Amino acid sequence: MSQLAAILGLSGPALTADEARFIRDADPWAFILFARNIDTRAQVRRLTGDLRDAVGRDALIFVDQEGGRVQRLRDPHWRRYPRASAYGAVHAKDPDAGRRAAYLGYRLIADDLRAVGIDADCAPVLDLPQPGADPIISDRAFGDDIDRIVDLAHAAMAGLMCGGVAPVIKHMPGHGRATVDSHLSLPRIDADAQTLAESDFVPFKRLNAAPMAMTAHVVLSDIDPDPVTLSRHAIQSVIRDRIGYDGLLMTDDLDMKALTGNNLAAKTTAVLEAGCDVALQCSGKLPDMKAVAEGARRLSGKSLERARIAELSRLSPQTFDRTDAEAKFDQLMMQVA
Structure with missing residues (x-):
């Protein structure tokens, strides 16, 4: 039997007995870790091993490790990485240096993640920020130039995949115009479809071969x-046809306030029926996880095919001299220090 079309969070730094029993029965496709799940390297290695033991397979384990404000693995056990806009600043001065810096930064992130059993990263951000938008994206974006975003996102994805970590582009088809934070309320984007097709959608269209993408919880009022x-x-019409994306489409977190209603089972069913391949639910609360399992279905058809391709995109890490990479990376980033 195939896995449940869900990615689930966990309550704390160790898998509880109740969680382990639920996971064995529900068999979700993948898991996601947050700061509440992360303490030391040894602890994270134990947790990722326990998760895979619980489902009896090499399940993908995700984390949000963009750098800057969004970094779940932090000091003192992991180095801090720059916000995406810092790579954009290097690229503006020297495109070759910017690409190299982005590649090395995300290659180092991949090295951190694989060392503790994490093999999927919800990065890079492809959103195109617009004047007057809510700061939820802002410096998480590589900049406000489409070519720069595409250039650096390619480099970031290459760094992750060379390190054995599957990337997730986000937030498709674009969150850069949102004037409110979708964690708190539902953004409404009133730009017409043609304007969006010529701006916000373009980075996603140009990277539409990515193995995984995360949705934006936004209303496109013209659509x-x-x-x-x-x-x-x-x-x-937008993601599959206009953008041409045929990879695995996962939702952003179902708990975000942009999606109204408290019935997680119904919400899970609705996003899968709308065409998302996998539902992401992050609270780590066991009743919520059970509700998602109630509303989800087993992966099948195109969704199952996309999931298997996504699993294969965590390549075996290439040979890597971390000391040399860190020295080169630090030298490149000194341009914007």
Whole structure:
């Protein structure tokens, strides 16, 4: 039997007996870790090993490790990485140096993650920030130039994949115009479809071979009154057709306030019926996990095919001299220190 079309969080730094029993029965496709799950290197290695033991397979384990504000593995056990806009600043001075810096930065992140059993990163961000937008994206983006975003996102993805970590581009089809934080409320983007096609959608179209993408919880009012994550029309007409994306499409967190309603089972069913391949739910609360399992279905058809390709995108890490890479990376980033 195939896995449940879900990525689930956990409550703390160790897998509880109740969680282990649930996971064995539900068999979710993958897991995601947050700061609450992360203490030391040895502890994270134990946790990732226990998760895979619970499902009896080499399941993908995700984390948000962009650098800057969004970095779950932090000091004193892991180095801090720059915000994405810092790579953009290097690229503006010297595109070759910017590309090299982004590659090395994300290659180092991959080395950190694989060492503790994490093999999927919810990065890079491809959003195109616009004037007047909420700061939730801002410096998490590589800049406000499409060519620069595409250039650096390619380098970031290469760094992750050379290190054995599968990337997730986000937030498709674009969160850069949102004037509110989708963690707190539902953004409504009123730009017309043609304007979006010539701007916000372009980075995603140019990187549409990425193995995985995360949805934006936003309304595109010229396309559909429902949030993209819940809109069959938006997912098909924009993401699958206009952007040409045929990889695995995962939702952003179902707990975010942009998606109204407290019935997680119904919400899970709705996003999968809208065309998302996998539902992401991050609270780590066991009742919530059970509700998602109730509303989810088993991976099948194109979704199962996309999931298997995503699993294969965590390549075996290439030979890597970390000391040399860190020295070169630090030298490149000194340009914007």
